Amino acid sequence: METENQLDKFGKFLVENLRDKGIRNAERLLKDEFKAPALLNLQADLSELSEDQKELVKKTVIISIDAAIHDFLFALQEKADFENDIQILVDGQNIVDLSDGIHGEAYSDEGWYAKYSKYPEGS
Numbered sequence: 001m002e003t004e005n006q007l008d009k010f011g012k013f014l015v016e017n018l019r020d021k022g023i024r025n026a027e028r029l030l031k032d033e034f035k036a037p038a039l040l041n042l043q044a045d046l047s048e049l050s051e052d053q054k055e056l057v058k059k060t061v062i063i064s065i066d067a068a069i070h071d072f073l074f075a076l077q078e079k080a081d082f083e084n085d086i087q088i089l090v091d092g093q094n095i096v097d098l099s100d101g102i103h104g105e106a107y108s109d110e111g112w113y114a115k116y117s118k119y120p121e122g123s
Helices: 002-030 037-047 051-081 112-116
Strands: none
Touching (some): 002 112
16 A cells, blocks of 8 residues: 555656646647747747647647656666666655556556546546
8 A cells, every 4th residue: 555655646746747737838828828928929829720729739738748758657667677777766665666567657547647637638
């Protein structure tokens, strides 16, 4: 049970602070909510898209973020299996050692996305 708690603690942190914030940022760009001068041209271009096109952009962002998270976690798994020179510790435990495949923890009805994300998998 302790292992699940440490893995879930990391998963919740990853989902809330990387996945959901990235998706929310894309939503805000698509809704023209930013006032930063560096973003105004991008938001102007995005505002010309139809609602269907905006939804496609959002799905593309979600798929891209999820792929990056998967690849990052897979790289951590590979490091742990070989050099073990890069580790993420939660409560003093290497999270990769607590999982039989850290890159798969986010998926399924019991995964991190289902448990912690405001954006369901595939939305």
